[in-house]
Amino acid sequence: LMPHCRIVTPNLPELAVLTGSAIAVDEASACRQGEELSRTLSTAVLVKGGHARGNEAVDWLLQPQCPPLRFMAPRLPREMRGTGCMLSSAIAASIALGMSLEESVRRAKRYVFDVLSGSA
Template sequence: LVGAECAADEGGAVRQGQDLLGAGAQAVLIKGGHASGPRSTDILLRSNQEPIRFDTPRLAAWMRGTGCMLASVIAAHLAKAHPLEDSARKGKLFVFERLQEHAAE
């Protein structure tokens, strides 16, 4: 969306997210699920606000559709008039719990 290669690190991803905000987006959620390391960190960016990090342990489990699942949970909470930050946090936790269940199978 920003006309650049995928960011190689968190700083690059945040810069790309800020570019999207500059192009008119009201908020950007940067997903960290495909990054490496022991933690999976998603970052919520909004204009004129500090980034908000949602952090969980990285699990060895892999499932298709986690991005769509996350977006659906966030949308459902927003439809119930929950604030964006709470909706994103609940979405991250929901996906993490599903991955935990999948890893236990």
């Protein structure tokens, strides 16, 4: 089904399974894996960095024949479940409203951060 999707949104462990690789240990290896998956599927891939370490939660949008785009938000100081589902749903809603893929990802990331941080 993934080649028929406009975008797929794997986290780092999912990306490793989908590419048959070890879990990415840094942004460069996550981008390489995401680019590989994007080429293989011929669709956009949003590599979600929630499982990474650091003060920022960094996601990468990778699309065939486009430069990688980095989306960042401060990392919240607790473990959470369901954030990827919330993010992908928010992206889908924005795409349905006619927004570009880049703007959909940007708005969805901000929305999820605002909801989870109590800013919304």
